[in-house]
Amino acid sequence: MARDDEFDLIRWIQKQSPVRPPVELGIGDDCAILGASAIGRSMLVTTDMLVEGRHFLLEAAGPELVGRKALAVNLSDIAAMAGRPTAAFISVALPRSRGRELAEGLYRGLLPLAERFGVTIAGGDTNSWDGPLVINVTLMGESGVGGPVRRSGAGPGDILFVTGPLGGSLGGRHLTFEPRVDLALQLKARFKVLAMMDVSDGLSSDLRHMAEACGAGAVIEADRIPIHDDVDSGLTLAERVDHALSDGEDFELLFAVSPAEAAQLERPDSGFSVHRIGRLATGEGVSLERGGEIFPLPVGGWVHRLE
């Protein structure tokens, strides 16, 4: 794409997305301007880069779902701190031969999601090159009342939940998942959420990071892990649990509340259908509890331990 075609593309992008507060000035100057008045509390910022061949297969997914995913993974990070997303900045490196077509496809995929979550596309950078497709999104958000929920605020005895079933995402759900923005805001409005993060690398790995941040260990009750229907039902139970623990790209939320709040949250009339999976404990690392036995979950695979 020649430089003039890029300007033309930028004008096209500009027309696709209305400018909403706190954005005062979006695409078209050297920087975007976000108003201070609307920023109010703390501002959240997250960024994720998706590269062809690792996070998506362009021919199989198509550019729309790639654009959607690029925004959705960032929305999931804002959700993980119980924030409300506001403004996105989108950089792309487009394969030269079909740059304009790919760019429009990416935006057709991400714009409806931006619209639905009230996100202004406030800036970006457009490049064409001879390499594969790369898209980077930086997303900003505002924290709600009481400030953002970090991953470090819980401790031994607190109860762990996930917001949905896990595993098998790479079969396609990693492109179409629903970021848990609204659910996180609702949870935080009703309960004291002590620690939260999104499940992107896989429950076992992400929980290890949360436990470490909390200065605690974690125990997962194997029988409580919600296994997604996307996991092959022909596998053994142990293999299916392994997928739920390790596949990653689930983009559900992992969070901790006190035992008293957990009991409230699990009441049938709480209005929430989340899954209790275990607890934080003294010590360190992640352990798996099954049939009364507890054994440490190694960082690598572990499926043989359940066979």
Added chain:
Amino acid sequence: MARDDEFDLIRWIQKQSPVRPPVELGIGDDCAILGASAIGRSMLVTTDMLVEGRHFLLEAAGPELVGRKALAVNLSDIAAMAGRPTAAFISVALPRSRGRELAEGLYRGLLPLAERFGVTIAGGDTNSWDGPLVINVTLMGESGVGGPVRRSGAGPGDILFVTGPLGGSLGGRHLTFEPRVDLALQLKARFKVLAMMDVSDGLSSDLRHMAEACGAGAVIEADRIPIHDDVDSGLTLAERVDHALSDGEDFELLFAVSPAEAAQLERPDSGFSVHRIGRLATGEGVSLERGGEIFPLPVGGWVHRLE
């Protein structure tokens, strides 16, 4: 690079850069947190992606200068609105075979610049893949007293300046240029800067955008264009002027002030050595004035017009 090596790299990056206000929480959670109190006025956000083969040749430049450039081009955008940079978010796609080495090189190049301009590395995303090197930086800043300087605030009769000589940057200066952050703040503290932008695509192209944003035309006085020593002195004057107008990646600032302020700014005792290059005028487009003659500068090349 395996996922664990990436976590190791992220911890290394975390140790390289201290967290300063307004950043409250940097690398290590789902989002960074920027404090509202310190945000004060408007917040500026800009993003730029550099891709191997287009913005740099990795073997020739080395990763340090690539990292430096990736931050510097964003600092230049903050300078262009007379802002003060605060926090950077850095995403990289690293060629798998030498990911760690390249990542450390990039950071060795950009960290001293971050330190010098008071920028916290507050987050990012690290990926390895089989493609070439890609680095995306999103940089945030605060606007100074009186708010950001847009590119649209001047009109016919206002005087145009650039902050330094132009042309020949691609010989190497595009990797080592000094972002004009402090100069922009000093200019704005002393003068009413009506419109400003940085020269990245080349003076003729960038001035066209500024004039359009101002709803005006622009006249450049050919004999006033400061030509950088990096432009081959063996060329004809017309060719050298063409380089100064068209090469791009100068990262000097282009700005407009009123005629009265221009006279103050040009006084030998003003403390500023900036270059008056022309004026905004009624009409549209960019024209070149030479020997009393004015002719429109076409969007493409024009060197034959001066021969």
